[in-house]
Structure formats: structure tokens, C-alpha cells
Amino acid sequence: MNIKTDNNTLLRIDNVSKAYGTARALNGVSMEINRNEFFALLGPSGCGKTTLLRAIAGFEDPDSGSITISDETGGETDLLSLPPNKRPVNLMFQSYALFPHMNVRKNIAYGLEREKLSHSEIAARVDEVLETVGLTDKSKARPAHLSGGQRQRVALARAIVKRPRLLLLDEPLSALDRKVRAEMQLELKRLQHEVGITFVVVTHDQEEAMSMADRIAVMDNGEVQQIADPITLYTRPNNIFVADFIGKGTLIPGVASPVGFTTQVGALGTGGHLLPANNPGNVHGAAVIMLRPEAVHLSREHRSGSLPGLVVETHFYGGSSVSTITVPGLDHPVITRRPGPPEHAVGEQVYLNWPAEDAIVLAAPTAQDQVN
Amino acid sequence: MPKIGWLRLPLTLTYLFLYTPIVVLVIMSFNASKTPFVWKGFSTRWYTELFQDDLIRQGFINTMIVAVSATILATILGTLLAIGISRYFRSAILEAYALAPAIIPDLALAIGLLAFFSLMGVTLSLVSVLLSHVVFGMAFVAAVVIARMGQTDSSLEEASRDLGGNALTTFFKITLPSLAPGIIAGALLVFTLSLDEFVVAYFTNGPATPTLPIVIYSMVRFGVTPEINALAALLLLVSFTFVISAQRITRLTDSV
Numbered sequence: 001m002n003i004k005t006d007n008n009t010l011l012r013i014d015n016v017s018k019a020y021g022t023a024r025a026l027n028g029v030s031m032e033i034n035r036n037e038f039f040a041l042l043g044p045s046g047c048g049k050t051t052l053l054r055a056i057a058g059f060e061d062p063d064s065g066s067i068t069i070s071d072e073t074g075g076e077t078d079l080l081s082l083p084p085n086k087r088p089v090n091l092m093f094q095s096y097a098l099f100p101h102m103n104v105r106k107n108i109a110y111g112l113e114r115e116k117l118s119h120s121e122i123a124a125r126v127d128e129v130l131e132t133v134g135l136t137d138k139s140k141a142r143p144a145h146l147s148g149g150q151r152q153r154v155a156l157a158r159a160i161v162k163r164p165r166l167l168l169l170d171e172p173l174s175a176l177d178r179k180v181r182a183e184m185q186l187e188l189k190r191l192q193h194e195v196g197i198t199f200v201v202v203t204h205d206q207e208e209a210m211s212m213a214d215r216i217a218v219m220d221n222g223e224v225q226q227i228a229d230p231i232t233l234y235t236r237p238n239n240i241f242v243a244d245f246i247g248k249g250t251l252i253p254g255v256a257s258p259v260g261f262t263t264q265v266g267a268l269g270t271g272g273h274l275l276p277a278n279n280p281g282n283v284h285g286a287a288v289i290m291l292r293p294e295a296v297h298l299s300r301e302h303r304s305g306s307l308p309g310l311v312v313e314t315h316f317y318g319g320s321s322v323s324t325i326t327v328p329g330l331d332h333p334v335i336t337r338r339p340g341p342p343e344h345a346v347g348e349q350v351y352l353n354w355p356a357e358d359a360i361v362l363a364a365p366t367a368q369d370q371v372n
Numbered sequence: 373m374p375k376i377g378w379l380r381l382p383l384t385l386t387y388l389f390l391y392t393p394i395v396v397l398v399i400m401s402f403n404a405s406k407t408p409f410v411w412k413g414f415s416t417r418w419y420t421e422l423f424q425d426d427l428i429r430q431g432f433i434n435t436m437i438v439a440v441s442a443t444i445l446a447t448i449l450g451t452l453l454a455i456g457i458s459r460y461f462r463s464a465i466l467e468a469y470a471l472a473p474a475i476i477p478d479l480a481l482a483i484g485l486l487a488f489f490s491l492m493g494v495t496l497s498l499v500s501v502l503l504s505h506v507v508f509g510m511a512f513v514a515a516v517v518i519a520r521m522g523q524t525d526s527s528l529e530e531a532s533r534d535l536g537g538n539a540l541t542t543f544f545k546i547t548l549p550s551l552a553p554g555i556i557a558g559a560l561l562v563f564t565l566s567l568d569e570f571v572v573a574y575f576t577n578g579p580a581t582p583t584l585p586i587v588i589y590s591m592v593r594f595g596v597t598p599e600i601n602a603l604a605a606l607l608l609l610v611s612f613t614f615v616i617s618a619q620r621i622t623r624l625t626d627s628v
Contacts (some may be wrong), residue, residue: 057534058533058534059530059533083533084530084533084534085533085534085535085536085537085538086536090534090535091530091531091534093527093530093531094527095525095527097525097527097528097530097531098531099528099531099532099546099549099550100524100528100550101549101550101552110532110535110537110545111535111536114535114536114537114541115536158535159535162535162536
């Protein structure tokens with residue numbers, strides 16, 4: 001089955017499913033995570049990302065499928081056959097789960113003591129990791145006496161001191177306040193680079209995933225929607241869910257055919273109106289195009305393939321301005337963002353244009369999807 | 373600080389109401405007079421007599437045997453019961469049944485246990501008192517430990533497993549220490565409850581081995597002697613020592 005012998009793959013998740021009663025938490029999930037990669041599992045709550053993470057760590061048993069991890073020599077280990085304490089994988093819990101009755105040093109040493117390492121080696125490795133996370137002066141403190149950011153560092157230190165092949169992080173930044181969170185995002189990225197461990201982060205915060213991860217798996221309803229790097233996810237989403245979940249944008253409904261993308265929106269006469277669009281997925285039938293705010297240009301004169309609209313709101317944010325434009329036949333307004341001050345006044349009649357390559361055609365949700 | 377003014381009055385009265393009898397009792401235990409309520413000068417004579425009284429000494433030994441063994445048994449069983457209920461069953465009904473002996477009226481529990489012992493053909497002795505004390509003691513320990521479990525992060529044990537700890541290591545290094553304040557508090561509670569427990573002991577004990585509260589009861593029937601004041605003062609000292617050390621230990625082991 002493993003025809004592809006890519007030496008760069010560390011973790012291979014193949015067709016993993018898990019149901020709780022009738023609720024399907026994971027539905028045929030497959031993905032490959034590369035060595036030294038910062039990988040994010042992104043999705044709304046209940047999408048299955050945490051279940052997948054816990055299945056890798058060993059705290060959930062998938063109903064079917066396989067999860068294997070490879071070592072340096074290319075040999076593969078079946079993770080699912082091992083109990084959590086025998087897996088070369090560590091998990092940083094959302095609550096950090098620091099042992100309250102042990103000080104920082106004892107917390108970090110706990111995992112090494114379980115490996116029956118010598119006292120001198122344990123001491124040396126704990127000292128080293130304390131320095132890496134900058135907590136050398138807090139080694140005697142109990143977790144209760146630490147700030148949120150410091151606790152997070154201890155949890156991270158406790159996991160990386162084991163030198164796992166894979167570090168799993170469950171919503172690592174959600175317990176921190178906004179300011180500390182931004183700091184720790186950079187810190188996590190720096191640490192991952194420094195220790196050279198593959199990180200898999202679970203998050204529901206798309207900005208967090210976009211700013212930290214090399215690649216992101218977007219999940220919904222227990223299924224993988226798309227796996228790609230942040231720029232591809234933003235500019236070439238696979239489907240409406242990904243387009244909607246990542247970044248901001250406007251969807252314009254219509255019909256895709258070999259001729260192009262036609263729409264009734266804009267009230268430009270009967271029979272539909274051809275709009276500039278890019279159809280990399282060769283979608284046929286009911287479809288939408290997704291327009292990012294910065295892709296839409298406004299002009300005063302009509303050009304071929306432009307949509308008419310009315311400026312209803314403008315906001316100037318110093319460096320850039322955001323305008324809200326209503327288009328006849330479209331039930332939600334189009335948002336545009338341009339550098340500099342707004343070029344059009346509220347109440348002005350404008351035309352919307354965009355380069356064809358920036359308007360991605362996506363299959364419209366079927367009636368079945370809408371029921372869900 | 374806000375002025376409370378007149379609120380000091382009811383506060384003072386409440387404390388007087390609570391502690392006057394105790395203070396009088398302790399003072400009277402040092403009274404040289406044989407009649408309990410006439411002061412005739414300071415004396416430790418009753419304490420000396422207390423220690424020479426065979427009946428009281430035997431009662432004290434019996435009580436200690438029961439209290440110490442009941443505390444040990446009830447603490448172990450109650451802790452396991454608490455872990456079992458909150459980890460593996462999560463059933464409100466099961467929990468209610470486990471904790472019920474702590475709230476069932478002593479009299480009902482005593483009669484029930486007596487009926488049980490005679491049905492099983494058990495000769496009433498210190499052993500039957502001990503078993504009876506374990507019944508309600510276990511419920512008290514379980515109640516305290518379950519409350520403690522509610523406050524501890526349930527992912528601690530998963531974290532231990534994740535870091536390479538097997539089930540046994542996780543139990544002894546993580547589960548037990550994180551529950552320790554609750555377990556210690558429960559044990560001290562059972563000890564103090566068993567120490568002066570009368571109703572259940574009276575029903576389930578054999579005639580040859582009276583515990584201290586039963587000895588005191590039979591003595592008081594002929595009037596309160598200064599000797600009993602001295603005994604009560606000593607019991608008070610023991611209880612205070614235990615409660616204060618319980619608080620100290622809980623604070624030390626706690627993560628606060």
C-alpha cells in the first residue's frame with residue numbers, strides 16, 4: 001500500500017474514523033505530516049481536530065484506520081498498538097496539566113525519571129530546557145505561583161525535554177490573554193525552530209494557524225476539507241467552507257460551465273452575465289465565486305465583466321480603507337479593501353472589477369449540505 | 373475597615389454562648405473541691421486520679437484501638453470508593469448510596485448494624501464496633517475525596533501517562549498526591565468522629581470492652597465528677613490538636 005516512500009514523512013494518518021454513538025467525530029481522515037514541520041489542525045469546535053490529536057497521543061481509540069510514525073532509518077511504527085506511555089509522541093494539554101504538588105523542576109524531570117535515566121543526565125537536560133524556555137530562576141516555584149505565560153512554558157518544557165519525535169499541542173494559546181498570546185505565537189515558532197521537533201497544533205483560531213503553521217489541515221464535521229500552506233488556503237480554497245473559514249471574502253452565486261461563470265446578480269439583463277473567474281477545479285453547474293476584499297477594484301465607468309454597485313459605507317484606517325458596496329440581486333454586501341484613503345464617497349454609483357485569477361470558482365453547496 | 377459598631381454585641385454573645393461551658397469545664401477540672409461547682413483552689417489531683425482509674429484507662433485503650441484501625445480502614449476504602457465512583461461510574465445514584473451512611477441518623481445505622489451482626493451470628497466485640505465505624509467513616513472520607521477530585525484537573529493523569537508513566541506510577545505519583553489534602557482531611561475527620569462516637573458503639577459493642585464514651589456515660593449516671601471534667605478537658609485538647617494540625621497539613625500539601 002505504501003507505494004510512496006517519501007523519507008520526509010514523519011506521521012502517516014490513513015483513513016481514520018471514530019464515532020461516539022451516532023455522532024461521527026472523525027470520518028475517514030487521512031493526512032501526512034512531514035519532519036520538522038509546524039502543522040496546524042484548524043476548524044470550528046466539534047470538527048474532530050481534538051479527537052484526532054488525542055488519537056495520535058493515545059487517549060482515543062479510532063474505530064478504524066491506521067496511524068504510523070517513522071523513525072530516522074525509515075522504519076514505521078504502528079502508533080495505535082502502543083499505550084500512551086510507550087508512544088514517541090508528547091502532548092501539551094490545553095489546561096497545561098502541570099502537577100500542582102511538584103515544583104517546576106520536578107514537573108519537567110517527571111518524564112525523564114520515567115525513562116530511568118541517570119540523575120546527572122536528568123539534571124543536565126532539565127537545566128538545558130529551563131534555559132531554552134527562560135525559566136531557570138523559577139525552577140523551585142510551584143505551578144500555582146506562576147503566570148499563565150510561565151505555566152505554558154513549563155508545559156512546553158516538560159514535553160520537549162522528552163525529545164519526542166512529534167509534539168502535539170492542544171489549543172496552546174487559548175488560556176492566555178491577548179497580549180501574551182501574540183508574544184507566545186512568536187515564541188512557539190522560535191522554539192520549534194530551535195529544538196527541531198515536529199509540532200502539530202490544534203486551534204480554532206485561523207489567524208493563529210495562519211501566522212504559525214507551515215501547513216494547515218482545515219477540518220469540518222470530522223472530515224478534512226483541505227490541507228495546504230497558508231497562502232494556498234487563502235488564495236486557492238478547495239470549497240466554500242475553507243473559503244469562508246479562512247480570511248474574509250464575498251461569495252457571488254452563479255453557474256459554472258466551459259463557457260465561463262455566469263450570474264444573474266447585478267441585474268444586467270436576462271440570460272446571465274459573464275464574470276471574470278478562475279476555475280482551477282473545473283466546477284460545473286451551480287457555483288459561486290469567492291472574492292477577497294483586496295482583489296476587488298472600484299471604477300466609475302463600466303467595463304466588460306464588471307458588476308454595478310452602490311457605496312453604502314466607507315472606513316479609513318490610516319494605511320488602508322474599507323468600503324461596503326451593495327450589488328443589486330446580492331443579499332449581502334461586497335467588502336473591498338484598498339491602500340490609502342477611500343476613492344469613492346458614500347452614495348456613489350461604482351463598478352466592481354477584479355482580475356480573473358483572483359475570483360475562484362467553487363461548487364455551490366448542494367441541498368444536502370444546506371440541510372446540515 | 374468599615375465600622376461594624378453594634379454588631380460586636382451579638383458577635384460577643386455568640387462566642388460566649390459557644391465557649392462558656394467549655395471554659396467552665398476546663399477551669400473546674402483544676403478545682404480541688406470534690407463537689408463540682410464549688411471552687412476550693414487549684415489542683416491537678418483529678419488528672420492524677422484519672423490516670424490511676426483502670427476503667428477509664430481500659431476504655432481509652434479500647435477507643436484508641438477502634439479509632440486508629442477504623443481511620444486506617446475507612447481512609448483506604450473511602451479513597452478507593454471515591455476514585456471508583458468519580459472515575460469509572462459517574463452515577464449520581466451510586467454516589468448517593470455510597471455517601472448515605474454519613475447522613476443516616478446514628479440510631480437507624482446502629483439498629484441496622486446490630487440486626488445485621490446478630491443475623492450473621494457475629495459476637496459483639498470491639499471488632500463489630502470497628503466495622504460499624506468503618507461504615508460511616510468510609511462515607512465521610514469518600515465525600516471529602518470526591519469533592520477534592522472535583523477540584524483537580526482530570527488531565528493530570530493523562531499527562532502522566534503521556535510522559536511515560538504506567539498506570540501504577542500514575543496512581544502513586546500523581547493521583548494520590550493530588551488528592552492528599554482531601555485524604556488527610558477525611559482521615560482526621562474519621563478519627564475525631566470515632567473518638568467520641570457513642571450511639572453506634574453502644575449498640576454494637578460487647579459488654580466486656582466498653583469504649584471511652586460508654587465508660588463516661590456509665591460514670592455520669594451517678595453525677596458529674598471532677599474526674600470527668602478532667603477527662604473532657606483532655607479529649608478537648610486531643611481534638612483541637614488534630615483539627616489544627618489537619619488544617620496545617622492541608623495548607624502545606626495544597627498547591628495554594
